[in-house]
Amino acid sequence: xxxxxxxxxxxxxRAHARGAGHLPAERRSQVERRRQTRRALLDAALQQxxxxxxxxxxxxxxxxxxxxxVPTAFYRHFDTMDELGLALVxxxxxxxxxxxxxxxxxxxxxQHLIARSVEILVAHVREHRRHFAFMAxxxxxxxxxxxxxxxxxTKLFASELATxxxxxxxxxxxxxxDLQMLAGLFVDTMIAxxxxxxxxxxxxxxxxxxxxxxxxxxxxxxxxxxxIIVLAIPHWRST
Amino acid sequence: xxxxxxxxxxxxxRAHARGAGHLPAERRSQVERRRQTRRALLDAALQQxxxxxxxxxxxxxxxxxxxxxVPTAFYRHFDTMDELGLALVxxxxxxxxxxxxxxxxxxxxxQHLIARSVEILVAHVREHRRHFAFMAxxxxxxxxxxxxxxxxxTKLFASELATxxxxxxxxxxxxxxDLQMLAGLFVDTMIAxxxxxxxxxxxxxxxxxxxxxxxxxxxxxxxxxxxIIVLAIPHWRST
DNA sequence: TGTACATCAGTGAACGCGCGTTCACTGATGTAC
DNA sequence: TGTACATCAGTGAACGCGCGTTCACTGATGTAC
Numbered sequence: 001x002x003x004x005x006x007x008x009x010x011x012x013x014r015a016h017a018r019g020a021g022h023l024p025a026e027r028r029s030q031v032e033r034r035r036q037t038r039r040a041l042l043d044a045a046l047q048q049x050x051x052x053x054x055x056x057x058x059x060x061x062x063x064x065x066x067x068x069x070v071p072t073a074f075y076r077h078f079d080t081m082d083e084l085g086l087a088l089v090x091x092x093x094x095x096x097x098x099x100x101x102x103x104x105x106x107x108x109x110x111q112h113l114i115a116r117s118v119e120i121l122v123a124h125v126r127e128h129r130r131h132f133a134f135m136a137x138x139x140x141x142x143x144x145x146x147x148x149x150x151x152x153x154t155k156l157f158a159s160e161l162a163t164x165x166x167x168x169x170x171x172x173x174x175x176x177x178d179l180q181m182l183a184g185l186f187v188d189t190m191i192a193x194x195x196x197x198x199x200x201x202x203x204x205x206x207x208x209x210x211x212x213x214x215x216x217x218x219x220x221x222x223x224x225x226x227x228i229i230v231l232a233i234p235h236w237r238s239t
Numbered sequence: 240x241x242x243x244x245x246x247x248x249x250x251x252x253r254a255h256a257r258g259a260g261h262l263p264a265e266r267r268s269q270v271e272r273r274r275q276t277r278r279a280l281l282d283a284a285l286q287q288x289x290x291x292x293x294x295x296x297x298x299x300x301x302x303x304x305x306x307x308x309v310p311t312a313f314y315r316h317f318d319t320m321d322e323l324g325l326a327l328v329x330x331x332x333x334x335x336x337x338x339x340x341x342x343x344x345x346x347x348x349x350q351h352l353i354a355r356s357v358e359i360l361v362a363h364v365r366e367h368r369r370h371f372a373f374m375a376x377x378x379x380x381x382x383x384x385x386x387x388x389x390x391x392x393t394k395l396f397a398s399e400l401a402t403x404x405x406x407x408x409x410x411x412x413x414x415x416x417d418l419q420m421l422a423g424l425f426v427d428t429m430i431a432x433x434x435x436x437x438x439x440x441x442x443x444x445x446x447x448x449x450x451x452x453x454x455x456x457x458x459x460x461x462x463x464x465x466x467i468i469v470l471a472i473p474h475w476r477s478t
Numbered sequence: 479t480g481t482a483c484a485t486c487a488g489t490g491a492a493c494g495c496g497c498g499t500t501c502a503c504t505g506a507t508g509t510a511c
Numbered sequence: 512t513g514t515a516c517a518t519c520a521g522t523g524a525a526c527g528c529g530c531g532t533t534c535a536c537t538g539a540t541g542t543a544c
Contacts, residue, residue: 030540034487053381056295059530071531073488081531140379140434142292151438178463185428185464192427195379199390224417225424232471269507273520298497310498312521320498485541493533500526508518 038077040067042091045084046130052202054137055085055146085138085146092131093153099124100160108168114226118219121190125197126210133198136191158187174238185229193222277316279306281330284323285369291441293376294324294385324377324385331370332392338363339399347407353465357458360429364436365449372437375430397426413477424468432461 028036044066048058060081064071078084103120107113125132138146139154162183165171171179196218201210267275283305287297299320303310317323342359346352364371377385378393401422404410410418435457440449 028540030485030487033540037487052383052386054295054379056293057381060532061530069487070489072490072533075532076487137379137381140293140376142296142376144291147291181460181463182467184431184460185467188427188431188464189424192423192430221420221423224420225427228421228424228471228475229467231474232467235470235474236467267507269518269520272507276520299499300497308520309522311500311523314499315520481544483541483543485539487537487539489535489537491534491536493531495530497528497530498526501524502522503524504520504522506518506520508516510516511514 034076037067037069037073040069041074041077041084042087043067045088046134049134049137050130052133054141055081055088055134056142082143082145085143086149088131088134089138089146089149089153092128092135095124095128095131096153096157100157100164104164114223114230118193118222118226121193121222122197122215122219125194129198129201132194133202136195136198154187154191158183161186170233174236178236178238182229182233186226189222189225189229193218193225196221273315276306276308276312279308280313280316280323281326282306284327285373288373288376289369291372293380294320294327294373295381321382321384324382325388327370327373328377328385328388328392331367331374334363334367334370335392335396339396339403343403353462353469357432357461357465360432360461361436361454361458364433368437368440371433372441375434375437393426393430397422400425409472413475417475417477421468421472425465428461428464428468432457432464435460 041063044063045055045058048062048066049055058081060074061071063081063084064074078087099120102124103117106116135150139150141147158180162176162179165179165183166174171182174182197210197215200214200218280302284294284297284302287301287305288294297320299313300310302320302323303313317326338359341363342356345355374389378389380386397419401415401418404418404422405413410421413421436449436454439453439457
């Protein structure tokens, strides 16, 4: 009976080194190597979801493979796929926060505010398409952990928006509940816009990207929808 | 060498007969038996998705098992899981249509119309919770076939609503694009409400159902959101 | 600066499992005479 | 009405595959002296 564990040559091992794999020639520090592999796993997960497939359809092995790493190396960074998913939620939420921050800087005149907000939204979705697509899917996915994480972040986001809205003179006398209602309406409309953008840029027949015409149409529609809500504000009698 | 294929007793086969399984005592016709198994497969799929898990996480074997049928029997009814999914989309769409039809019967005075519409929506979601949950998940799922099927049905639904809206005197002079925009806003708000109801009735801590308080809160919020949109209508200048 | 040892990120073989799909089959229902 | 044959919904064994997870390992990086 021969030795069960085969002794491979070192060259065969080198041949497997790809992406975040083991590249001794580079002389990276251990912590840097670790950081890069973690990043590669997160990016691989986002990349694998790119075709419009959700987090649920990922497998640990596919993510590891796409990251250029052996499946077992995954466990050096995350205990489960859920933990990787939560890390992606954190990154995505950071993107949302930066969006809200950017929207806060600038004038408060309604007409410009709407156009600017939609512009910022579209720019962010384009810039961080994978993160938004991840959230759009995971929001309604089968994974309860991710779904709840994203839902609660969405509620938090709406609450922060309500606080911002409270600063407008015309909304000063609205009840908290009505401000939340209004913020919810804005957020729901934004989410619908995000969905529409993502659908148009994924589902497009082979074009892979969002055509300028389609984008313009979606921007116009979103602006109109926000504007019609704003139009109603002076006529609302808050309880 | 013994015969590879074991010859089981007929009693052991009977013991396996469950649900839509083979029940010779009943003397059903072949077509009736076929119809019942198909129904059992569809119901089993809906049931398996009940815990908040989406269509993507179903497997053919699990569905067949839950339907009380052997995996291979599945193929007598559907070529693939996708086909079963499309059958569920058809059923769900029929539900939506009946909802719209019900909403059309009755007065057109705005205030009552909103309350009635929300009431009908909530009643339908409660009555057909599994179908709505299926659509809410599949809308954003990884399965491109189902996603597109549901998206296009949603657009059709919004178009029909736009046609209904065109009959209101106050909307008579609105452009088609603006009517579509308005219908889209209503539909997006309804979808958000449906999502909120489903989330509250699944995510509730062990209660399994939607508490009357939560439902009342969601109904109030939805009514307010629709009302604020309606409030804006007289002030909109359509292009 | 040089040496001996510790750490630990990534490796590769192995496992048991549920999956979709194939195939030849069984036996009740349906039909032709 | 009775018999012989056809139909076909559902069966059960088998297959190859990708999965998550375990384990002992390798070898470069890091550290104590």
